[in-house]
Amino acid sequence: QVQEFLAKQDFPPMKNTRILQAARGEIPDKLPIWIMRQAGRYLPEFQALRKEHSFFKICQTPKLACEATLLPIRRYDLDAAIIFSDILVIPQALGMEVLMVPEKGPVFTSPLTLETYNTLTWENAVNRLSYVGDAIRLTRHQLEGRVPLLGFSAAPWTLMVYMIEGGSPKAAMHARKWLYAEEATTIDFLQKLADVIVDYLVMQVKSGAQMLQLFESCAEFLNVEMYEKLMAPMLKKIREGVRDKLLQENVEPVPMVFFGKGGSHLVDIPIKAGFDVISIDWITDPRSIRSRHSNVTLQGNLDPCAMYCKKEELVVHIKKMYEKFGFKNYIVNLGHGIHLDTPTESVATFVETVHSFM
Numbered sequence: 001q002v003q004e005f006l007a008k009q010d011f012p013p014m015k016n017t018r019i020l021q022a023a024r025g026e027i028p029d030k031l032p033i034w035i036m037r038q039a040g041r042y043l044p045e046f047q048a049l050r051k052e053h054s055f056f057k058i059c060q061t062p063k064l065a066c067e068a069t070l071l072p073i074r075r076y077d078l079d080a081a082i083i084f085s086d087i088l089v090i091p092q093a094l095g096m097e098v099l100m101v102p103e104k105g106p107v108f109t110s111p112l113t114l115e116t117y118n119t120l121t122w123e124n125a126v127n128r129l130s131y132v133g134d135a136i137r138l139t140r141h142q143l144e145g146r147v148p149l150l151g152f153s154a155a156p157w158t159l160m161v162y163m164i165e166g167g168s169p170k171a172a173m174h175a176r177k178w179l180y181a182e183e184a185t186t187i188d189f190l191q192k193l194a195d196v197i198v199d200y201l202v203m204q205v206k207s208g209a210q211m212l213q214l215f216e217s218c219a220e221f222l223n224v225e226m227y228e229k230l231m232a233p234m235l236k237k238i239r240e241g242v243r244d245k246l247l248q249e250n251v252e253p254v255p256m257v258f259f260g261k262g263g264s265h266l267v268d269i270p271i272k273a274g275f276d277v278i279s280i281d282w283i284t285d286p287r288s289i290r291s292r293h294s295n296v297t298l299q300g301n302l303d304p305c306a307m308y309c310k311k312e313e314l315v316v317h318i319k320k321m322y323e324k325f326g327f328k329n330y331i332v333n334l335g336h337g338i339h340l341d342t343p344t345e346s347v348a349t350f351v352e353t354v355h356s357f358m
């Protein structure tokens with residue numbers, strides 16, 4: 001049955017496109033909402049799936065990745081699905097070994113050094129990620145047009161940090177050292193990563209992804225000068241490269257979201273690079289961006305820890321949040337990924353409160 005779905009070309013017609021409307025600056029009938037890491041461990045169904053399969057086994061098996069993607073959609077009235085995968089599948093495709101260690105998160109068995117830099121396998125890297133395309137195609141069929149399906153990748157800087165630090169970074173000291181002490185290697189590295197990211201995102205859209213999010217989860221480690229100098233050209237290369245390659249292949253380009261964790265100091269850079277939606281963390285005040293860029297759609301930004309308060313208080317936090325954003329050009333989300341022990345009732349309250357507003 002999986003093979004049959006993978007071979008099929010036409011996807012079921014869409015019944016809900018609120019998120020795409022908001023990304024394009026149109027006004028949907030209700031505020032759209034999705035949640036970063038919505039398919040994660042706070043869901044008992046996901047924990048059951050994880051008991052049977054390792055994290056990367058789920059990512060690599062289209063049927064399992066599709067199943068994980070659909071879990072939150074079955075439970076909640078969300079307006080988007082995001083394909084179940086991880087940003088670290090790119091380093092794996094470049095030949096690095098990454099393990100998902102319980103309680104610890106991702107661990108690289110051999111973090112990247114100047115000595116091992118030349119062993120990365122850039123050739124045909126995206127071909128080794130074809131399982132993500134298969135998972136996307138299968139999921140588009142299984143979603144039956146209920147909501148759009150999002151694809152994603154990390155930005156070059158975030159990948160560089162994870163690969164050099166060998167896991168979740170504290171201050172990204174080793175990666176930052178490369179930026180200053182090894183500029184030529186750094187630029188070569190960032191450009192090669194950007195090229196892989198472009199091909200990977202184009203592949204996701206050709207497989208059925210309807211919107212793309214670029215995760216810059218390590219934005220907080222760089223000042224504006226360094227980000228502008230080294231990363232602005234990469235963001236432009238990715239935004240324009242994805243659009244141009246899709247147009248060349250007669251595929252309609254899709255909206256692109258930039259999420260910068262700790263990135264409020266540099267939001268002008270992805271906006272200038274042409275990203276359609278800017279996703280902000282819970283520290284950032286949306287009004288500080290709206291006042292300078294009235295036409296950009298914003299996404300965010302409830303503090304994931306607000307999900308731990310009592311229902312009535314949570315509703316107040318949610319209402320305060322959308323008063324700050326306004327109702328036009330807005331996609332509701334958390335300010336970062338949902339935590340693993342979040343009460344599932346809070347997620348229901350979040351979605352219902354947002355949808356009951358208009």
Ligand code: CP3
Nearest residue numbers: 036037038039040055082083084085086087105215217337
């Ligand atoms: O539902 C979704 O949002 C889709 C799937 C998704 C995952 N990771 C699944 C996941 C997405 C979009 C990501 C992105 C991701 N992965 C980012 C960018 C977003 C961010 O948080 O800033 C980053 C930095 C990673 C790397 C990563 N993967 C970390 C740091 C961790 C550990 C997190 C933790 O809470 O322990 C992961 C593991 C991971 N990725 C899990 C899931 C469901 C949990 C792993 C498990 O089941 O053991």
